[in-house]
Amino acid sequence: MIPRGTGGIRSARFAVSTGMRRLGLPLGRLSDEALLAGLATGAPEVALAFVRRFQRMVFGIAVAVVDDPQLAEDIAQQTFERAWRHAQVYDSRRGSVKTWLATIAHNLAIDAVRARNATPVSPEDLDALLGVVTRTPEQWALADDAASRIRAAVAGLPPQQARAVVMAGIYGMTARQISEFEGIPLGTAKTRIRTAMGKLRTVLGPERADHD
Amino acid sequence: MTDRDCERLRAVADELALGILPGQERAEAIAHLDRCPACREHVEQLTLVADGLLSLLPDSEPPAGFETRVTDGLRLNRPARRRRPRAGVAVAAATAIALGFGFGGWAVGTAIEGTSAPSSPRSEPSGSEHELLEASLLTVDHRPVGRIFAYTGSPGWVYMSVDLGPGWSGSDSRPADESGSEDETAGSREAYPEAGEISCRLERTDGTSVHIGEFPLDDAGRGHWGAPTRVAPDTVSGARLLAADGSVLATAHFAAQQNR
Numbered sequence: 368m369i370p371r372g373t374g375g376i377r378s379a380r381f382a383v384s385t386g387m388r389r390l391g392l393p394l395g396r397l398s399d400e401a402l403l404a405g406l407a408t409g410a411p412e413v414a415l416a417f418v419r420r421f422q423r424m425v426f427g428i429a430v431a432v433v434d435d436p437q438l439a440e441d442i443a444q445q446t447f448e449r450a451w452r453h454a455q456v457y458d459s460r461r462g463s464v465k466t467w468l469a470t471i472a473h474n475l476a477i478d479a480v481r482a483r484n485a486t487p488v489s490p491e492d493l494d495a496l497l498g499v500v501t502r503t504p505e506q507w508a509l510a511d512d513a514a515s516r517i518r519a520a521v522a523g524l525p526p527q528q529a530r531a532v533v534m535a536g537i538y539g540m541t542a543r544q545i546s547e548f549e550g551i552p553l554g555t556a557k558t559r560i561r562t563a564m565g566k567l568r569t570v571l572g573p574e575r576a577d578h579d
Numbered sequence: 580m581t582d583r584d585c586e587r588l589r590a591v592a593d594e595l596a597l598g599i600l601p602g603q604e605r606a607e608a609i610a611h612l613d614r615c616p617a618c619r620e621h622v623e624q625l626t627l628v629a630d631g632l633l634s635l636l637p638d639s640e641p642p643a644g645f646e647t648r649v650t651d652g653l654r655l656n657r658p659a660r661r662r663r664p665r666a667g668v669a670v671a672a673a674t675a676i677a678l679g680f681g682f683g684g685w686a687v688g689t690a691i692e693g694t695s696a697p698s699s700p701r702s703e704p705s706g707s708e709h710e711l712l713e714a715s716l717l718t719v720d721h722r723p724v725g726r727i728f729a730y731t732g733s734p735g736w737v738y739m740s741v742d743l744g745p746g747w748s749g750s751d752s753r754p755a756d757e758s759g760s761e762d763e764t765a766g767s768r769e770a771y772p773e774a775g776e777i778s779c780r781l782e783r784t785d786g787t788s789v790h791i792g793e794f795p796l797d798d799a800g801r802g803h804w805g806a807p808t809r810v811a812p813d814t815v816s817g818a819r820l821l822a823a824d825g826s827v828l829a830t831a832h833f834a835a836q837q838n839r
């Protein structure tokens with residue numbers, strides 16, 4: 368059936384996709400919520416579809432934060448395990464499945480960075496990441512979703528505020544770590560974070576209704 | 580709660596939403612949020628900003644074989660939970676809801692889970708109101724041959740894994756009328772599958788049933804199959820797998836709602 372000679376399991380998988388295709392609605396087209404519910408069943412094909420849908424986002428977050436593919440893979444794996452165990456806690460009224468998973472991945476990555484007990488980021492990597500998160504290719508310039516507006520808003524921040532909010536929000540650095548990294552007083556670090564967050568918050572205003 | 584408490588909270592709200600507030604300060608802030616809706620709303624908004632920052636990170640392709648390692652690591656085909664959340668999960672959910680600020684809140688909630696019980700969970704039910712039904716597939720002589728799951732959300736779906744063993748399509752199976760309750764749906768025979776395939780029908784509490792599809796099993800009698808289908812939680816009662824000749828291979832009965 369499938370030209371990889373591993374016998375029963377492969378052909379059983381093939382049976383699934385055939386069945387789904389025949390009905391014209393493959394697993395890949397189910398909503399994120401339905402797939403997450405399927406993950407909770409322990410159904411292998413649903414779990415695979417779930418992982419396939421989100422693995423690039425999850426791994427992308429992990430590798431950006433820890434800058435170590437091996438560790439990032441562990442984190443990404445743990446993220447899916449956690450999603451699987453906690454699928455029941457997920458409540459669509461509180462936000463998207465994507466955001467939920469991103470938060471899990473990010474928290475695990477931050478924990479790993481903190482356990483490493485070294486400086487979370489080098490100055491060069493920070494500059495590189497700032498470039499990535501503020502890059503606005505032309506095809507995105509016209510988009511008006513929340514991500515594009517945040518991206519533009521971060522790009523528009525004074526450089527020290529953008530650095531502070533990225534160090535805090537992506538690398539999970541505390542205000543004290545940021546003050547040491549930048550060689551500035553603690554109060555200044557806190558002010559930079561708060562001022563930046565205040566500006567970013569204003570661009571999300573109209574989206575509020577979606578999250579209640 | 581005093582204005583002074585709120586002032587103190589507002590001074591650390593950004594750090595709280597970003598998840599960088601050190602332990603003791605965070606515990607105090609969370610305690611305040613638990614009793615102050617205005618500050619909770621404020622932190623909720625900031626949490627959206629924190630979520631937005633994460634969405635700026637580019638996707639990245641994981642190493643080859645990642646998806647297989649993940650799915651192998653999960654104890655799949657064993658349900659991750661009972662039909663009803665058990666105490667531990669319910670507490671975690673209640674904690675997140677008590678904090679009430681989205682998935683940043685969910686994360687904070689799990690981080691403090693076990694160290695502080697939720698003091699005043701809001702009245703909403705945890706999780707979604709959609710049910711995930713599950714049941715064993717049993718042969719007419721009550722031998723377990725698989726599991727079936729039915730998701731009652733929208734879009735709903737049914738998923739099953741079957742292991743009938745070799746020879747399933749032969750003399751092992753019995754004709755439908757021997758199982759005692761199969762002849763009530765006149766006209767259902769048009770849906771019998773071709774040889775080598777089995778068909779699945781969902782049964783309703785009023786005795787009617789609906790054909791939802793058919794799928795092949797391999798030589799060892801194994802297969803997995805899923806299909807999107809509407810599953811009405813209050814009328815679905817079970818499922819039936821039929822061989823090409825119309826004989827019943829297995830049946831499943833979803834336990835009555837609220838029963839376990």
Ligand SMILES: [Zn+2]
Pocket residue numbers: 580584585586588611615617618619
């Ligand atoms: Zn307050």
